Amino acid sequence: MPVTEPVLTRRIPTAPWGDPRDRRIIGYDEYVRTGGYETLRRALTMDPSSLVQTVKESELRGRGGAGFPCGLKWTFLPPPDGNRRYLAINCDEAEPGTFKDRLLCDYDPHLVLEGIAITCWACRLDTAYFFIRGEYHHQAKIVERAIREAYEKGVFGGRGLMQACDFKVDCHMHRGAGAYICGEETGLLEAVEGRRGWPRLKPPFPAVKGLFGRPTIVNNVETLAAVVPIVDRGAAWWKSMGTASSIGAPGSYGPKLMGVSGHVNRPGVYECDLGIPLRKLVDEFAGGMRAGRRFKGAIAGGVSMGILGPDQFDAEMDFDIGRRYDVMGLGTACPTIFDDQTDMVAVARNISRFFSNESCGQCTPCREGAQWMYRLLCRIEEGDATTKDLDLLNELAGSMGIIPGTTICGLADGHNWAVRTILNKYWAEFAGRVKPSYHGLTVSAGRADGVSSARIVGATGA
């Protein structure tokens, strides 16, 4: 069933229900006037475990990219033992093309804070760290002010609302310093602890051993915001939006913020039901392709997910998208649209540069292999490569990530899927840019950087 009213954007005018020009920051008073913190007030009268149960029944899936069932994650927490338990709010939002959490921070920060407070009560967490990406200066100010208001009004700090149930939540803001890897949940925890944001080995998972060695839930901003309407209106209502899985996987329910960018007429964040075909999102929400051009492809939802090819414009934007359309997944559901004038080699090269710069440097393939890929793509773009290099690129990309087991975190999988899907879905375009390779000819073709193609093939054992 489609979304018939704005949910997360109830207070943020957004097409088709409102005009973005009417947007303004919703302060505490206005938030409360429009029904805000009522859900928290009611939740505090309820048994925490029943709240976890509600979220579980709603089948809410994480909005940060991995789509992990939120209620299930919460049940991984050990029972409280009297010591600290944390909530880490992931507002790193550093995925290229993703800007949906920003919308919530910009205009309705109290919705997120209410979600935080309810989650802390439901999961018995006493300290929340709001991790916000360094570049979000403006958003950090808004959220910080909202946190201050929430303290003053007794949402946080154990006075006011919480006092009745003898519960206290503290909420601190932690600003990032400009590293994509700090959005990976355990990289985020390291950063909050004051160290380099290097993803941790798992297990143990954060729910068992997270911040400062204590049980920790990491959730995305949008996930937490969604908790409020779910608790308010119930799991059945939530599941009335979105779609069940067509392939027997967990469903894709509820509305979703989708940030559309690229070659469309009206880029921006829209609230749609999960399962909406990409074409409909572009045509009905984003004003159609720019200058009437033809669709050539789209990043599915953040560059890590890979690309939807020219024939996949009708792909349904739900959590089944990965298996049905040969991308890694829905990701953040923020597609970047490319029109027919786009140079896909340049796109791949650009994305590869991002990943080789943002690799944290822990894992051999991601640290070293990423650079090889980027250099290969530069060469392809410059017309200096051979067809064999395409095979090499394909193999190198395919060999890195959690899925082949060669890395600690998913950043390398993102690089893998982005490059591999672009290469394979636009093979002809790549093939047209390279010289044919004849075995034996390129063996001695030394390069300025001292590396020949044949040697690199040797490097991967091909």
Next chain:
Amino acid sequence: MSDPPPPTATIDGRVVPVRAGATILSVAAQHGIDIPTLCHADALAPEGGCRLCLVEIDGQRPQAACHTPIAPGMIVRTTGDRLRHTRRSLLSLMRAALPADAVRPDPAGTRFERLLAAYDVPAEVASSAPRPAMDESHPYMRFDRSKCITCRLCLNACEQVQGQFVYGIEGRGGAARLIYGPTDRFADSACVACGACVDVCPTGAITDRDRVPSGGARSDRAVDSVCGYCGVGCRGHVESADGIVLRVTGVRDAAVNRGHLCVKGRYAHAFHHSADRLTTPLLRDRGGGFRPATWSEAIAFAARRLLEIRDRDGADALGTMTSSRSTNEAAYLLQRLFRSVIGTNNTDCCARVCHSSTAVALGLVTGTGAATASYADLEEAGLLVVAGANPTEAHPVVGARIRQAALRGAALIVIDPRRIELAAYADVHLPAWPGSNVVLFNALAKVLIEEGLCAESYVAGRCEGFDELRAFLRRQSLDGMATVTRVPPDLVRKAARIIGSRGPGLFISGLGLSEQTQGVAGVMAYCNLGLLTGSLGRRGAGMLPLRGQNNVQGNADMGAQPYALTGYLKPDDPQVQARLRAAWGAAPPAEPGMTIPEMYDAAVAGRLRALWIQGEDVAQSDPNTTHVLRALESLDLLIVQELFLTETARRAHVVFPAASVFEQDGTFTNGERRIQRVRAAVPPPGEARPDWEVIRDVARAMSGRDGRWAFTRPSEVMDELAQVAPHLFGGVSYARLGADGLQWPCPDADHPGTRTVHADGFVRGRALLMCVEYAPPQDATDGSHPYVLITGRVLDHYNVGTMTRRTPSAALVGQDDLELHPEDAARLRIHDGARVRITSRWGQAVAPARLSRRMIPGTVFLSFHFPQTQTNRVVGPYTDPTSRCPDYKVVAVALSPAEEAAT
């Protein structure tokens, strides 16, 4: 009902039992299945970065064996074409980032080079970037960036073993590279040269500079022995070639040090082949110089003179100081010689000048004058209190473990006038004014008692004197105490509450407690805290004094004390006398003999005529140096056993060239009462001989070849020791010592040794809580001597530096610095590096200033490693009235800028 069969998994077709929490890698290793790794080391947390250890698991994607727990029913494959292919690509990627000539596949090379060979990684894959220069700025370690694969093993070892946090990673992605401080120079880094990183580096990027590069000379001999520096007693693997020690590495599974060493134990070994080692006996000639002599000449001379003086002036006109650096066997024989052949209890050792107060106090409180706990307790303790010790510099391997304990979350309280390194890791640092230990401990005890934080049933059941102590402390006020300690009462309360709530704890102490005029009193007041928290006799808790020198514990155990015999037996006990008469041929006198300070006084007064000093440069190390020199110069006979012609040896009548720690067999006893085997790695230079042999020969010459002196091996000395003091050593023999030795008490052959003393009750019955009154330091500050000088050691050197100054350590620290607070420096118009004259009521010294906020204003610190500083000339004659331990820690001094040195 029968137990269910233990869960199993399968690795490469072999069924293996599953242990909870074990990784696939560790279980595979246990079953002899080798999985390649490049970022894993057994003692370190998994890093998981290299991914070489990937294995295939049925039903899962490939996983890294080093951090994936094994689970019941898992079917794991560690080899196969796919894995080989993946590993080969990973190795290629690593190699490709390095310059071509930096590494090469080599089945006999480093771990990385062996893997390159095993996986057949093509040699042509390489970066063409220019090869970066080698960093050789440090005397002991070098870094070759062109070999580094950024595996971070060094970083993890540095953090998880040493706790020094020298390394970091700079940059992201392919630009990630290892750094060790703001510059690319080890010498400028925070490195303390423990070498833990070198041991784990798989590529040879970090290497030791004391060892022969691979492909060079290989060692022809290797033994496991014990470090000859501090009282931690680390076990080292000593490799040598052609009579020269090439390298020392920590013995990996040693109980004491688990593979770790410090800069001294690992690197400072070159002194043993220093050109100025003594190689022949020396006799004073008529002109006042020395002439080389044969052993028989020198031994006959010593024996004859000792007998002559005894016969002329009586046995008590002779005395000896055994060496804490020599073996138990040597100390035992030397005290036996003086007690039985000469007939005097004038036997003392340098423990007098360090931990005698600790031994006396612990003896009074518990009945045994030694540590009640062991180093293994460092890992089990939930609370550690460190008082008057600076372990990260003076006992580095223990210091590192204290730091690890604090990093793991154990509570740490540091009590020291200086803000020592550990203070940064402490929950509370109490900077007690020098000389106020007693008051501070009393204040802590007061809070414990008055806030009901004591271990009541322990105190009631195992201690006596509680009511008296409570009444005694009730009469004092925290505010009044604070005027003495200059520590705010709130800080004292905070510390006491932590001690009370986190105890039982491990109470660690050092010379800052014992080397004071209130040394014994201070240690007793410290023991009160241990008793009130119920710590003594418990695992993971107790008293752990850190012994200064390698065998200071052993020397006291052997009987190198004037008032106690071997094994702390009482000289006036008739049963003991009978036993010794049988074993030694003559029983020692019943009256105690003279302590070291008393011997100096007696020498100056003409009552002591002969002195045998074993391996101690007392002319430099003992306080009030002027007085000591007078004493030495008034003797008729001074016998010195030494490695070098020290200031003390220069004043001898006969000098016996001694074997160093690397050149003899025997045993040392470390600060946790552990008797461990010392083994010769190289022969002594020239005609130098182990101390024990020389003592035996002198005794034989004196006693007419008495059969009771017919020892042919050190193990026979140990066998006699077991008979003489069976209550402590009855079960000790070389055959039983094994790799990790035995901790005394070990009364019989089936006894496993004792990790925790007093576990089943105190040796003296109930432990004593003591009411300890404060007495101000005798060397009081006044208008003309307004500053308090504290003396002590720094990391890179050892005592008076006889050994370490003869190693490349001299390049790390080449002088003694005077540390003082910038405020004092400003007042005195002394700038950093300026030379300062330090004047006490007893003497003067000159040293360069180092401004340091580690000091409390009004206090200064000076080390005593370099003879030119003559630190100990400044130290006064005051000693503890009971232990006679000198006060090195509270000296009133005046400071003034010194004119530039004439040289």
